Amino acid sequence: MVNALVIRRNTQLAKTQKALRAAQYVRMSTDLQRYSIQNQAAAIAAYAQQRNLTIVRTYVDEGRSGVRINGRAGLIELIEDVQSGNTDFDHVLVYDVSRWGRFQDVDESAHYEFICKRNGIKVAYCAEQFDNDGSLLSSIVKNIKRVMAAEYSRELGVKVHAGHCRIAGLGYRVGGPLTFGLHREMVDEKQRSKGKLATGECKALKTDRVRLRLGSEEEVAVVRWIFQQFVVERKTYVEIARQLNRVNVANHHGRPWTDIMIQAILKNENYVGNLVYNRTSRRLGQKLVNNPQHLWVRSAAAVDPMIDQDLFARAQKIMAEQYISIPEDEMLRRLRLTLARKGKLSDGIIRNTAGLPSPQCYVKHFGSIRKAYALIGYKASRDCAWYDARQHWADVLSKLAAQVAEALRTELGLQLHLREDGPSLALNGTRNIISFRVARQPPRKSASRTSQWRAHLRKMRSELFIVPRLNDANKLIQDYVIVPKSDNAKPYLTLSDASLARHRAVRVETLDELIAEVKARFISSGHVAPAKPTPQNKQKKPSQLKKQERSRTALKDRPNFRGHVRESRTARA
Structure with missing residues (x-):
């Protein structure tokens, strides 16, 4: 880590002393750039020594992309300190323009520098061949550097995306979270296994690849049971999730099941052996978009299937028939007919009327249920002034x-x-x-x-x-x-x-x-007092011991899910 003299904040300094004090901002994009922070700090220290500046504060962003400011706690803290006047320095030293940021909009990069300049703090780029003095030449070169930094990220993003699509087409796993019943395995260039990858672990070498493998037999049985319940027994997502939680079967996150998780499993082609990539994309931190199917990269027989193709196809057909798209004028016509029959409208009436979309559907299409009411000339008796005042x-x-x-x-x-x-x-x-x-x-x-x-x-x-x-x-x-x-x-x-x-x-x-x-x-x-050292041999409270004993008892009494599946099938037979 970077070493810097730490000065107590809110210290009032003379103007001549403050002018010789500086803060440094250092950033590296990935954790693999092990010496990037130290190299930047060394160049900044040399720059400060030549100009008789003393570095009194350090702002660091480790493993953070420079494409946007979100997630960069160091730069955010620097801007907040500058805006609040909570600074005891007059200079901010940065290695070069790209370390300040590779913002796709160069005006955003200039905006953060302008905030510093407006509050009397100069931003200096130590490794650049120009002085950031506001002259015509420095302004032109600095703007070109910002454009080059942004273009580098854009070109790199295109190359990385093309490489990921090629690797996914070969049947290897490329990023993204896993669903229940699957795990990642690292293999070398000769397809020899190098072990299972745990959550958060990455492959060791660039020549290594990641394949999907089936999970434990119990997890496979749970996935097959979910498809059986949905397709054959015609259970809903909520009913399946409730039954799994009732028998204490946790999902791959160790948390209770929800209807959204059940739906995600039923849609996942990994369970029939297919690997699908590029369904969605988020280019350079922009909004997540759904890509059309002709851009999807699908690799067949990349995973050992655990679900029959026919059963999976029947599940997709059932889910497709659950949702029927009707135009907005037809939605309003049905709502008007319901009002004529019932004499009034409410969420319960809309939800329980056959052939009428749900209240959430009206909110999605018209912004709110009251706006849908207004379009058909109906005014509800409920006082909604509180909703109007929420903002x-x-x-x-x-x-x-x-x-x-x-x-x-x-x-x-x-x-x-x-x-x-x-x-x-x-x-x-x-x-x-x-x-x-x-x-x-x-x-x-x-x-x-x-x-x-x-x-x-x-x-x-x-x-x-x-x-x-x-x-x-x-x-x-x-x-x-x-x-x-x-x-x-x-x-x-x-x-x-x-x-x-x-x-x-x-x-x-x-x-x-x-x-x-x-x-x-x-x-x-004690939030403002120094933290007390924690005793090494701290005795556990009786309540903690009882809680651990209850957890062990619950784990011992937890039913076997595979046995539960067999028993339920026998009972149905």
Whole structure:
């Protein structure tokens, strides 16, 4: 790893001292480039010594592609520090233009450099033959270098894709996750086995190849049983998954089965011996697209078949007949006829009416079920104002999360980042530490009934929940409730005044009181204190020992699936 002097953040330095301090950004594309980071650091160190610069900060992206910024934690942290003013340096040293990024849009590369320049920080490319001083010559050469870096990635992507298609056509496995009942085997150029590859392992040499092999006999029996249940017994995906979970048969991820997993197995041609590649593609980090069938690369007899061709074809026919495509005007006509017969519409009526598409299908085609209602001139009696205000409250929660994160960063030095998948703050970019949810009041049946608030947790895992409670009209924030981590398995959390003690929750009136309470909790929990060393011989708690004993008992009593299949077939006979 790169060695750099670590300076405490938020240190106020004189302008003359700050001008002689620099941060370095280093990146390598793959883990196979073992010495790339060290080589970049050596060149940057020589550049800094010639100009009397002291490297005080290091931002690193190891094994990360430069095509886009997503996943590059080092560059993201650098840009965030620059934008927030949390820097104690005036220069950013990069090995060359391609290490900064191989963005397919060269304006994106220039944008991140402009952010640094706008905040008074100069970006220098140490191995380039030009100084990044803003002159006409340097601007022209730098832009050409950016185009060359982007074009290199594009050409390399085309060559790699062509090579993968050729290898897949020869019957070898090329990337992609495996489904249940299969495993990968590494072979050399003479087709001699070199052992089974575990999850996450790659082949050792470029001349080695990967073939698919059948899994254990129990896994093969499960796959055959799934096809038998679907084709012969005409069971649905959900029924098959429920029966597998009932007899404690885990999937290849060690988790319970779902209907989506069952459908994926029934569609997989690997079980009849075919290897199919290039069904989908994602070129240079762009949107995933479904390729037409004439672009698919299919290799027959590449895997030992475990399912008969006739049984597989019958399964494909059944799945194809499950979905019938009808035009949107016909969907609306059927919905209008249902309204005339029933007098009203709801999700339950749509779902239980024969010949009518599902509510999800109407949402997919028209954007929402209310828009479909509007197109046929029907207005539902249900109050949907809350759905219209969801984006507004999402913006409010994001702003609240940013204020809390800034307060904890300024006063406690905690680096919390806003997650993209929702209003949550993550510590070190990994686990959720604080989640934000809005609690609204459902309509009260009587005026004498006490006020209740309900928040949707969405099965979030977090150490702390900050829940703004809305007023009677659900228009403004009335107060804030801080709820610690709970083992509540319900998707909704009810927060009335009487239930706060049961949830170990604390209610505050203002935002300042909220921030003060959160800071006090973080200080008392030890998040800002140095971590204590873990004892070497730590005694296990009695609850842990009991949990392990229950796991061993459950494993010992787990039924044999192959025996279960034989028993069910005998019972049917």
